Amino acid sequence: MIQIAILGLGTVGTGVAKVVAENMRQIERKLGEPLEVKTILVRRFKDGPYRQLMTSDFQKIESDPSIRVVVETIGGVEAAYEYTRRALEAGKHVVTANKQLVAEHGCELLDLAKRKNVSYLFEASVGGGIPVLHPLTQCMAANRIDEIYGILNGTTNYILTRMVRTDAFFSDALREAQAKGYAEADPTADVEGIDAGRKICILADLAFGQQIDPAAVPMEGISKLSLRDVKVAQRAGYRVRLLGRAVRLPGGGRTAYVAPHLIPEDNPMANVEDVFNAVMVRGNATGEVMFYGRGAGELPTASACVADVMECLQSSPRRDEIGWSPSMEGFVDPLELKARHYFRIEGSLTDAATAFGQVEVLSEDGETAFLTESLTGRDAARQSRFLNVLACMRVLS
Amino acid sequence: MIQIAILGLGTVGTGVAKVVAENMRQIERKLGEPLEVKTILVRRFKDGPYRQLMTSDFQKIESDPSIRVVVETIGGVEAAYEYTRRALEAGKHVVTANKQLVAEHGCELLDLAKRKNVSYLFEASVGGGIPVLHPLTQCMAANRIDEIYGILNGTTNYILTRMVRTDAFFSDALREAQAKGYAEADPTADVEGIDAGRKICILADLAFGQQIDPAAVPMEGISKLSLRDVKVAQRAGYRVRLLGRAVRLPGGGRTAYVAPHLIPEDNPMANVEDVFNAVMVRGNATGEVMFYGRGAGELPTASACVADVMECLQSSPRRDEIGWSPSMEGFVDPLELKARHYFRIEGSLTDAATAFGQVEVLSEDGETAFLTESLTGRDAARQSRFLNVLACMRVLS
Numbered sequence: 001m002i003q004i005a006i007l008g009l010g011t012v013g014t015g016v017a018k019v020v021a022e023n024m025r026q027i028e029r030k031l032g033e034p035l036e037v038k039t040i041l042v043r044r045f046k047d048g049p050y051r052q053l054m055t056s057d058f059q060k061i062e063s064d065p066s067i068r069v070v071v072e073t074i075g076g077v078e079a080a081y082e083y084t085r086r087a088l089e090a091g092k093h094v095v096t097a098n099k100q101l102v103a104e105h106g107c108e109l110l111d112l113a114k115r116k117n118v119s120y121l122f123e124a125s126v127g128g129g130i131p132v133l134h135p136l137t138q139c140m141a142a143n144r145i146d147e148i149y150g151i152l153n154g155t156t157n158y159i160l161t162r163m164v165r166t167d168a169f170f171s172d173a174l175r176e177a178q179a180k181g182y183a184e185a186d187p188t189a190d191v192e193g194i195d196a197g198r199k200i201c202i203l204a205d206l207a208f209g210q211q212i213d214p215a216a217v218p219m220e221g222i223s224k225l226s227l228r229d230v231k232v233a234q235r236a237g238y239r240v241r242l243l244g245r246a247v248r249l250p251g252g253g254r255t256a257y258v259a260p261h262l263i264p265e266d267n268p269m270a271n272v273e274d275v276f277n278a279v280m281v282r283g284n285a286t287g288e289v290m291f292y293g294r295g296a297g298e299l300p301t302a303s304a305c306v307a308d309v310m311e312c313l314q315s316s317p318r319r320d321e322i323g324w325s326p327s328m329e330g331f332v333d334p335l336e337l338k339a340r341h342y343f344r345i346e347g348s349l350t351d352a353a354t355a356f357g358q359v360e361v362l363s364e365d366g367e368t369a370f371l372t373e374s375l376t377g378r379d380a381a382r383q384s385r386f387l388n389v390l391a392c393m394r395v396l397s
Numbered sequence: 398m399i400q401i402a403i404l405g406l407g408t409v410g411t412g413v414a415k416v417v418a419e420n421m422r423q424i425e426r427k428l429g430e431p432l433e434v435k436t437i438l439v440r441r442f443k444d445g446p447y448r449q450l451m452t453s454d455f456q457k458i459e460s461d462p463s464i465r466v467v468v469e470t471i472g473g474v475e476a477a478y479e480y481t482r483r484a485l486e487a488g489k490h491v492v493t494a495n496k497q498l499v500a501e502h503g504c505e506l507l508d509l510a511k512r513k514n515v516s517y518l519f520e521a522s523v524g525g526g527i528p529v530l531h532p533l534t535q536c537m538a539a540n541r542i543d544e545i546y547g548i549l550n551g552t553t554n555y556i557l558t559r560m561v562r563t564d565a566f567f568s569d570a571l572r573e574a575q576a577k578g579y580a581e582a583d584p585t586a587d588v589e590g591i592d593a594g595r596k597i598c599i600l601a602d603l604a605f606g607q608q609i610d611p612a613a614v615p616m617e618g619i620s621k622l623s624l625r626d627v628k629v630a631q632r633a634g635y636r637v638r639l640l641g642r643a644v645r646l647p648g649g650g651r652t653a654y655v656a657p658h659l660i661p662e663d664n665p666m667a668n669v670e671d672v673f674n675a676v677m678v679r680g681n682a683t684g685e686v687m688f689y690g691r692g693a694g695e696l697p698t699a700s701a702c703v704a705d706v707m708e709c710l711q712s713s714p715r716r717d718e719i720g721w722s723p724s725m726e727g728f729v730d731p732l733e734l735k736a737r738h739y740f741r742i743e744g745s746l747t748d749a750a751t752a753f754g755q756v757e758v759l760s761e762d763g764e765t766a767f768l769t770e771s772l773t774g775r776d777a778a779r780q781s782r783f784l785n786v787l788a789c790m791r792v793l794s
Binding site: 022026027140144288292294297302304306 | 419423527528531536537606680681685689706708712
C-alpha cells in the first residue's frame, strides 16, 4: 500500500482523489500495489466523502513517514512554495499542476529535490491532461529542440473561436465564457496572456536547459483584439490564435513571448478550437510534432498528477533531463525575431507601401489591412512609426 | 563513456549513428556522460564513415561487456528475433523500431527482459519520431484507456491525400508515392493495412494489457478503394482515411482492426495530410488526446530509438506498465462494433431504404451512396445481403 497526501481540495485536488479511487485497478496493476490518499490538507473542514482524511496542519503530513508523495494543488506561490520546500526537505516526492510556482521557482525546487534524492514533477502544469513535458524531455531527448509554440490557454481559445463563429466582440465572448465556467470572474491571467506565459516559460526552461523568468517575457493577451482583425484574417485564409512561443536562436540565444498570431489555415494549429490546447515542438531530428487535447478540467489535470505520482514511485529520481540552469544569460528580446507582420492602419495602401515597400493587401475599406514581407519586430515597429497603427500581429510561417 | 551497438545499417540504423553524432552535446548533457556507437553489425562490409565499426559477427557484440545497449534495426522477424533474444540473455538493453517483431513476439521479449533486469523499448515502432507509446503508458498511466485510433501509415495517407487533391485513381497515386520514395517497390504491407495492423496491435497490447495477435486482426487496406467514394465523401463533409482502431468493450472485451473510414471534416484527424501520422487516445479521465507528426523517416525514427537508449540507461527496468499478458482471451470480432456505415450500391434509394430503413443520401447518379443509422458491422452485412454493394466503410463518430 502506497500512501499519498493532497494539499488543497479545489478542482484539481478533488480530481486527484477521484482519479485515485475510480482507476484503482489500473493504477494497482501498474504500480504492483494499491495507491491510497491518506491525508488532505485544507484550510477549512468541509463535509463530504473526504471528511475523515482532512487536516489543517501541514506538520501532520510533513512528519508522517508513511506518506511518500505529496500532491500540491493549492496554486499560487506563497503557501504552495513553503509546503513544497518542506515536503521535499522531508524526503517526499512532490507533484504539482501549479504553473506559477514552477515557472517562478521550478529551478530551485528541482535542485532541492535532486539533493534530497526525490522527484519534483509537474506534467499537469502545461496542457492539463495532454502529455507534453514528458514527451519533450524523454521521448525527444535525442533532439536539439529548436522551437516550441502552442495554444496554451483554453479560455482565450474559446473566446477567439466564439468571435469567429458568432461575430461576437471580445467583451461578449468573454461574458459567454464566464457564463459557461470557462473563464473566471477575474479573467486577467487568462486574457492578458499571463497563464500562457507561465506555461511557455516552463516549456522553454525544459527545452533549452536554462531559466526564463516570466517577468522578462513579453506577454500580450487578447483583451485589445478587435473583431475586425479576426474577420479580415479569416477571409484571407488565416485564423487568429493566442500563441506562447519559444525559439532557440543561432549562437546560443533564446527568446520567448506570448501574443496573438495569424496562423495559415492549413497549419494543424489553426483548427484547434474551443477550449482545446495544442503544443507544437520542433526538434532537429524529429521535425515538428504536435500534442493536442483538453488543456484543463478537473479529471484531465488530475490524471496527469496521478501519472506523475506513479512516475515518482517507479523511476530513479536522478533524471538529469528534467531540470535547468538558473542562468538567464542569452535571453534575447523577441523583437529580434523575423516574421511577416499583419497591420491594420488608419490610412491608405500608399501609406503602407511608403512604410514597408512591397505589401500584400488584405482589405481596403476606409482602413487598410496588409501583410508585410518577413522582418524583425524591431523593424516592423520602426518602419510603422509614422503610420496610424490600429492593429499589429505576427504571422506564423 | 557509454557504448552501444547497432544491428543493421539501413535507413534507421544509419539514422541512429547520425543522431548520436549530431546531437552529441544534448545527449551528453542529459546522460551525464558521452554516448558512442562502438560496433555495427552488417551482413556485407561497405565503405563509408562507419567502416571501422563494422562486424559481421554478432558474437563480438554479444560477448562485449562494454556494450550496454543494442539497437536492433534489422527489421523482419528471423535474425532480429534471434539477436534480440541473445542480446537480452547477455544482459544488454535492447531498443528497436521493428513493429513486426514487437507485434508478434513483444510479450515474450519483454518478459525475458524483465527476468534479465534490462529494458526492451520500442517507441519508434509506432509513429516514427512522434512520442506515442511512452505518453500512453506513462503520462496516461492513471487512465483506463477506452479507445485508440490513428492514421498509422504515412504511405497510404499520402496516397489518399493525392487522390483527393488531384482526382487521381489509387493506382496512379501509388505510382507517384513510389516515385517520391514514400512507397516501396512492393507496397503490399503498406497498402493492404498490414503495417498499420502491426502498429494498432502494439498500441492495443499496451493500452489494454493483453496480447492481440496480428493474425487475429482484420486488416483492410486501400488498394480496392474507389476514387468515387473518396469524392462522394469529400462533398458530404467527410475525409476518407485509413485507420487502425482498438476499442475496449463493456464487460472486459476488446477488439482491433484496420480499415478505411469516413471521418467528419471537423475531427482533427480529418486534416492529417500527406505522410503525416496521428494517433488519438481516449482515456476515461483525460478524454481524447492526439499525437501528430511525421510517422517515418530516417532521423525522426532514429531519434526515437536514441531517446529509448537514453531511457534504458536512466530508469529502472522494472517498470510494470510496459508489458502485457499473453492471453488473447476477450478478443471480439470488430463486426460487433456499432457505427454508422457508408454504402455505395448499384441500386436506388428505395433499395437502400428497404434494406436499412432511414438512410441519409449522399449521392444518386445511377448508383446510390448513403449513410445508415448506427448499427453493428454484422447487421450492416446482414441487412445489405440482397443489395449490390460497391463499397462499404464505417463512419467515425
